Amino acid sequence: MGAAAPVRGRPVSTTALRRWRALHTWSSLWCTALLLILCATGLPLIFADEIEALQADGPPRTARAAGEPLADIDGMVAAARARHPGEAVRFVFIDDDEAAVKVVMAPADVPDRSRDHEAVFDARSAALLADEPPAGRQPMTFMAAARRLHTDLFAGQRGQWVLAATGLAFLMSLASGVALYGPFTRGLGFGTVRRRSPRTRWLDLHNLVGICVLAWMTLIGATGILNAISLPLSAWWRAGEMSVLLGGTRGRPVEAAPASADAAYRAVGRALPDRNVTSIIFPSASFSNPRHYLIWSNGNSPLTSRLFTAALVDARSGELAAVAQMPAYLRLAQLSRPLHFGDFGGMPLKLVWAALDTATIAVLASGLYLWAARRRAARTRLSRAA
Structure with a gap:
């Protein structure tokens, strides 16, 4: 979605390059809005155990010991x-x-x-600790709303199929982004951020952060599809x-x-x-x-x-x-x-997952900015030509 002009000295485009750019643009546009919602709701869900423990009434309950009846x-x-x-x-x-x-x-x-x-x-004692009122009379908590939004968009199985399709579009966007990364960064050192214009600077940052978190985004996209169709x-x-x-x-x-x-x-x-x-x-x-x-x-x-x-x-x-x-x-x-x-490795892994989630939000937001900037530039050229 954020691909712009190639590095100076490269051909403007080839048939393959145009196809990869079109696939990257349209697959990204399909999934970006929903992915921003999923990333935003995913952040609190990473720390769901800790947040729910803070919201729980009464003292924290300890785990049952091994062999305890x-x-x-x-x-x-x-x-x-x-x-x-x-x-x-x-x-x-x-x-x-x-x-x-x-x-x-x-x-x-x-x-x-x-x-x-x-x-x-x-x-241990079978004592009653809590009793929810029948459904329809208890308010939905923030965590419950975040979980529903993240797992099915409040649309049940239809929402799950939409999320699975979104995950497939995300993986296509990542694959096409990788195909574009080499031609568009050839001749630049890794991590180079050019300053010649705001759009170029955002493009380089988009490419840099995206390639750094590529493996994690691929993992999240693939496991998200599996979760959606489970x-x-x-x-x-x-x-x-x-x-x-x-x-x-x-x-x-x-x-x-x-x-x-x-x-x-x-x-x-x-x-x-x-x-x-x-x-x-x-x-x-x-x-x-x-x-x-x-x-x-x-x-x-x-x-x-x-x-x-x-x-x-x-x-x-x-x-x-x-x-x-x-x-x-x-x-x-x-x-x-x-x-x-990322809830299987304790707090250190949760913090890593949260940082990578935040980086993904930056990639998605910068991609939207680059797409909008490109369209704005194209409209400007057309108006000048007219």
């Missing part, structure tokens, strides 16, 4: 149901970082999660491989009185002793598991903690029915999230 899940589910009679329990999330268990409920078993709300319990990929997997494991139970009535969630939790713990159960999805028609608990677990190392395994527990007997082998494309999608947000 979990409080009775069934008791917490019963307490949540008593507080919200007539609602469906959808999930139980087990957060070991804060020793908390979140029971997520909704008025009905439907795919739309916009009306979900949660009751939070202490993972839900459709999961739906594809559930419709294919998972349906085989479900044994033809899809479409059948939901188990009205499922077995103990505690029993399902323990069954997976026995089968996968080296993994931590992170969530229990209750039998549901909207998630295509009407006769099973769907239980997700992760590993203990920095890498395996980002890789999740699904297990099915029979909702009548409480016995383990199957452990799903996750396909490579879902493993790749799982790994894309920590790489995208």
Whole structure:
């Protein structure tokens, strides 16, 4: 988008150069506005844990120690149901970082999660810590709004497809920018910023910062695409491989009185002793598991903690029915999230990600300026010629 005249002594253009410049200009124009929104919302999301901890009421909760028993899940589910009679329990999330268990409920078993709300319990004592009002009555927090805007533009799956297309346009913009970088900087030392005009100075700065953060922007663009299509990929997997494991139970009535969630939790713990159960999805028609608990677990190392395994527990007997082998494309999608947000290496890595995000904002903003300056110069030449 910011390409201008080549360095003096080079041909004005070739067919290939014109094509690369057109691709760079139009792919950049397609994605820049949305990318500025994504970069702006991505900055607070890098520090989401720290910001949410500051906003949390009461003293910070400590992590549950290894081997420390979990409080009775069934008791917490019963307490949540008593507080919200007539609602469906959808999930139980087990957060070991804060020793908390979140029971997520909704008025009905439907795919739309916009009306979900949660009751939070202490993972050690089962004491109620917080209880959100039913959806529609609780205000949306700043972080929740930033997350929705960043992940689907408040447009659900349509927004995710738009973001995936934006990521593809971004990668095309980067590839065409690299193709233009050599011809337009030939004869200049690396880091040279010419001062002959504001537009030339901004062009050199645009090229310099862009080439310095190219690898990071490519990583963010690629992982952003994977994040955007992760839900459709999961739906594809559930419709294919998972349906085989479900044994033809899809479409059948939901188990009205499922077995103990505690029993399902323990069954997976026995089968996968080296993994931590992170969530229990209750039998549901909207998630295509009407006769099973769907239980997700992760590993203990920095890498395996980002890789999740699904297990099915029979909702009548409480016995383990199957452990799903996750396909490579879902493993790749799982790994894309920590790489995208830089939340796997502590505060030092978060600060690096924030600095690179800020540099990307500078590249995008300078590209818009160069495009506008070029159009303004072209209009000036036309008016003079007239």
